[in-house]
Amino acid sequence: AQRVTQPEKLLSVFKGAPVELKCNYSYSGSPELFWYVQYSRQRLQLLLRHISRESIKGFTADLNKGETSFHLKKPFAQEEDSAMYYCALQEGGDSGSARQLTFGSGTQLTVLP
Amino acid sequence: EPEVTQTPSHQVTQMGQEVILRCVPISNHLYFYWYRQILGQKVEFLVSFYNNEISEKSEIFDDQFSVERPDGSNFTLKIRSTKLEDSAMYFCASGGRLATSYNEQFFGPGTRLTVL
Numbered sequence: 303a304q305r306v307t308q309p310e311k312l313l314s315v316f317k318g319a320p321v322e323l324k325c326n327y328s329y330s331g332s333p334e335l336f337w338y339v340q341y342s343r344q345r346l347q348l349l350l351r352h353i354s355r356e357s358i359k360g361f362t363a364d365l366n367k368g369e370t371s372f373h374l375k376k377p378f379a380q381e382e383d384s385a386m387y388y389c390a391l392q393e394g395g396d397s398g399s400a401r402q403l404t405f406g407s408g409t410q411l412t413v414l415p
Numbered sequence: 416e417p418e419v420t421q422t423p424s425h426q427v428t429q430m431g432q433e434v435i436l437r438c439v440p441i442s443n444h445l446y447f448y449w450y451r452q453i454l455g456q457k458v459e460f461l462v463s464f465y466n467n468e469i470s471e472k473s474e475i476f477d478d479q480f481s482v483e484r485p486d487g488s489n490f491t492l493k494i495r496s497t498k499l500e501d502s503a504m505y506f507c508a509s510g511g512r513l514a515t516s517y518n519e520q521f522f523g524p525g526t527r528l529t530v531l
Contacts, residue, residue: 338522345419346458346506346522388458402448402460402471403520 304329306391308406315379316414323374323409325363325389332394335365335372336403340386349374349387359383379413386410417441419523421507427529431496436526438490440509447490448508448520449482451475458506464490465511497530504528 305328315321327333337349350358352365352372363374372389389406420439428434440447449461462482463470469482481493490509494501504527508520 345524348519348521351519402463402473403450403458404460405450405458407457 304333304391304393304404306389306404306406308387308389308409310409311407312410312412314412314414317381318378321376321379321383321411321413323387323389323411325372325374325406327370327372327389327391329370329391329393334392334394335363336390336392337361337363337372337374338388338390338405340388340408342385346388379411381413381415384411384413419507419509419521421505421523421526423526424524425527425529427531428497430499430530434494434497434528436492436494436505436507436528438492438507438509438523439488440490440507441521442488444509444511444521446470446509446511446520447482447484448510449492450506450508450522451503452506452525453500453503461492461505494528497528499530502528502530 307326309324335352338346339349340346350356350363361374361376363372365372386408388408390403392401392403419441422437426434447464450458451461452458460473462472462476464482479495483491504525506525507523510520
């Protein structure tokens with residue numbers, strides 16, 4: 303069974319400092335990894351996915367299969383980045399299947415002024 | 416931009432009562448999901464629905480739960496006889512406008528269910 307671990311429940315950094323939110327996963331196949339973000343009183347929304355290798359709002363995440371990690375990084379945190387961040391895993395495979403997401407427990411990021 | 420909507424935003428019920436949580440997925444999406452999040456815990460998958468039938472379900476999704484897409488737009492989750500431990504935030508999601516190599520899921524705002 304797959305599992306996603308986010309070791310930090312809370313993370314505080316100062317504005318302008320680098321930030322890294324850790325995510326490790328356990329899955330025997332080839333997973334697809336995502337980061338979802340939930341701003342205060344808003345819905346869960348997709349931040350980025352590993353297959354697109356894009357940078358969204360200055361955030362990047364690289365899939366490291368050797369370390370089974372998918373850490374989220376931003377070089378200069380902004381106050382508006384304060385939110386709950388969830389790492390999620392989806393099984394790879396048949397594109398026609400409605401594959402579930404397995405979420406980590408989330409990290410509450412607070413960016414201090 | 417189209418969004419997933421859910422009603423009600425908050426539902427309070429007595430233990431043993433039936434509740435129906437409603438969701439309107441994004442139109443022309445093909446896949447529908449229910450997740451729940453008990454306070455202080457992680458978001459957990461309940462069930463996925465595709466082509467008018469359940470595609471996957473978790474251990475949580477026992478005989479007390481059922482899903483339906485009665486009219487081609489609404490997607491409902493029914494809990495037949497609620498228990499105290501069913502108190503949680505329930506999220507609906509939809510995705511898969513096209514069959515792609517990944518299935519981005521778009522989440523609704525959630526329904527907070529409180530069982531007394």
